[in-house]
Amino acid sequence: MGFVVTEVQEQVAGWGEKWPAPAKLNLMLRITGRRPDGYHLLQTVFQIIDLCDWITFHPVEDGLVFLHDPIPGVPEQDDLTIRAANLLKQYTGCLLGVCIEVEKNLPMGGGLGGGSSDAATTLVVLNKLWGLKLPLEKLMELGLLLGADVPVFVYGYTAWGEGIGEELKPITIPEQWVVVIKPDCHVNTKQIFLAEQLTRDSKPITMRDFIAGDWRNDCLPVVSNLYKAVGEALDALSQYADARLTGTGACVFAQFNSEESAREAFSALSPNWSVYLARGLNRSPLYEKLEQGSV
Numbered sequence: 001m002g003f004v005v006t007e008v009q010e011q012v013a014g015w016g017e018k019w020p021a022p023a024k025l026n027l028m029l030r031i032t033g034r035r036p037d038g039y040h041l042l043q044t045v046f047q048i049i050d051l052c053d054w055i056t057f058h059p060v061e062d063g064l065v066f067l068h069d070p071i072p073g074v075p076e077q078d079d080l081t082i083r084a085a086n087l088l089k090q091y092t093g094c095l096l097g098v099c100i101e102v103e104k105n106l107p108m109g110g111g112l113g114g115g116s117s118d119a120a121t122t123l124v125v126l127n128k129l130w131g132l133k134l135p136l137e138k139l140m141e142l143g144l145l146l147g148a149d150v151p152v153f154v155y156g157y158t159a160w161g162e163g164i165g166e167e168l169k170p171i172t173i174p175e176q177w178v179v180v181i182k183p184d185c186h187v188n189t190k191q192i193f194l195a196e197q198l199t200r201d202s203k204p205i206t207m208r209d210f211i212a213g214d215w216r217n218d219c220l221p222v223v224s225n226l227y228k229a230v231g232e233a234l235d236a237l238s239q240y241a242d243a244r245l246t247g248t249g250a251c252v253f254a255q256f257n258s259e260e261s262a263r264e265a266f267s268a269l270s271p272n273w274s275v276y277l278a279r280g281l282n283r284s285p286l287y288e289k290l291e292q293g294s295v
């Protein structure tokens with residue numbers, strides 16, 4: 001079909017290059033209320049980390065939008081990169097096409113926001129490659145239609161989030177080393193938000209409270225009750241540092257002050273768990289690349 005790429009097209013800056021789609025951690029997550037449409041109001045700290053999916057956009061000679069290799073278990077039209085590209089076309093009337101190649105490194109349903117970040121990288125990079133010139137605020141608005149976690153990745157800063165995660169303020173915090181465990185289970189976000197026992201009336205806190213160590217994640221009691229593997233991962237990681245749940249899970253993480261101590265925990269946990277070693281970032285690597293000016 002439409003995947004006819006000439007060498008000349010690939011040589012245009014940005015096409016055929018690998019673009020990062022980083023993961024995030026929720027360093028705390030409080031549920032402070034519920035909107036009439038059922039979505040929950042949150043307070044959270046989104047920290048971007050340097051674990052990434054990598055996305056390559058190949059030009060095509062017609063207006064088709066399709067994946068190079070669909071992700072097993074995710075129908076192509078449901079893939080968040082395809083939905084993001086189609087949403088851009090629909091909103092702008094753009095007639096161009098693209099073949100999207102995703103190198104998937106981030107676990108799905110892990111609370112690391114991989115699918116959302118893939119969508120954000122697609123919105124931001126195709127906006128450039130297709131010459132659409134949409135402002136950042138519009139891309140964030142379109143991102144929100146795809147998922148509550150998408151705007152922060154479009155924004156590109158580690159941020160304090162409120163609303164359903166779309167009211168964002170950039171924050172600068174220590175770029176600590178982190179160890180992340182992915183327990184052997186997929187947590188369904190919707191199931192957690194529907195749980196009767198979920199705390200939905202937490203008192204809002206301030207940035208100062210967070211810095212002083214108020215790191216609670218209101219989803220934890222429900223998630224660890226439903227998914228035993230999450231509790232086990234928390235126990236394992238707690239031997240090395242204070243362990244927390246990101247988002248609705250399933251991943252748990254701990255921060256370390258030195259690379260050495262993080263590596264030690266990583267090595268000790270590796271034989272028994274699916275573990276990642278990463279570093280917190282105040283700025284998304286997507287924007288580091290864009291600011292290098294290739295596009």
Ligand SMILES: C[C@@](CO)(OP(=O)(O)O)[C@H](O)COP(=O)(O)OP(=O)(O)OC[C@H]1O[C@@H](n2ccc(N)nc2=O)[C@H](O)[C@@H]1O
Nearest residue numbers: 038039040111112113147148149164189190193247248249
């Ligand atoms: C909880 C958070 C925290 O970062 O992360 P994850 O654990 O999923 O990564 C997010 O808010 C998740 O964002 P995202 O994964 O994009 O969720 P969406 O696709 O928008 O929503 C999935 C479902 O969760 C529920 N939902 C989601 C977000 C929210 N603030 N309130 C909700 O009630 C809704 O029922 C929705 O149908």
Ligand SMILES: Nc1ncnc2c1ncn2[C@@H]1O[C@H](COP(=O)(O)OP(=O)(O)O)[C@@H](O)[C@H]1O
Nearest residue numbers: 078079080108109110111112113114115116118
């Ligand atoms: N490109 C994509 N990468 C990952 N998941 C995707 C993608 N497109 C659609 N999805 C769907 O989104 C769900 C949530 O994925 P993900 O964002 O990785 O998890 P989480 O929201 O827990 O961080 C997946 O289980 C999958 O069905």
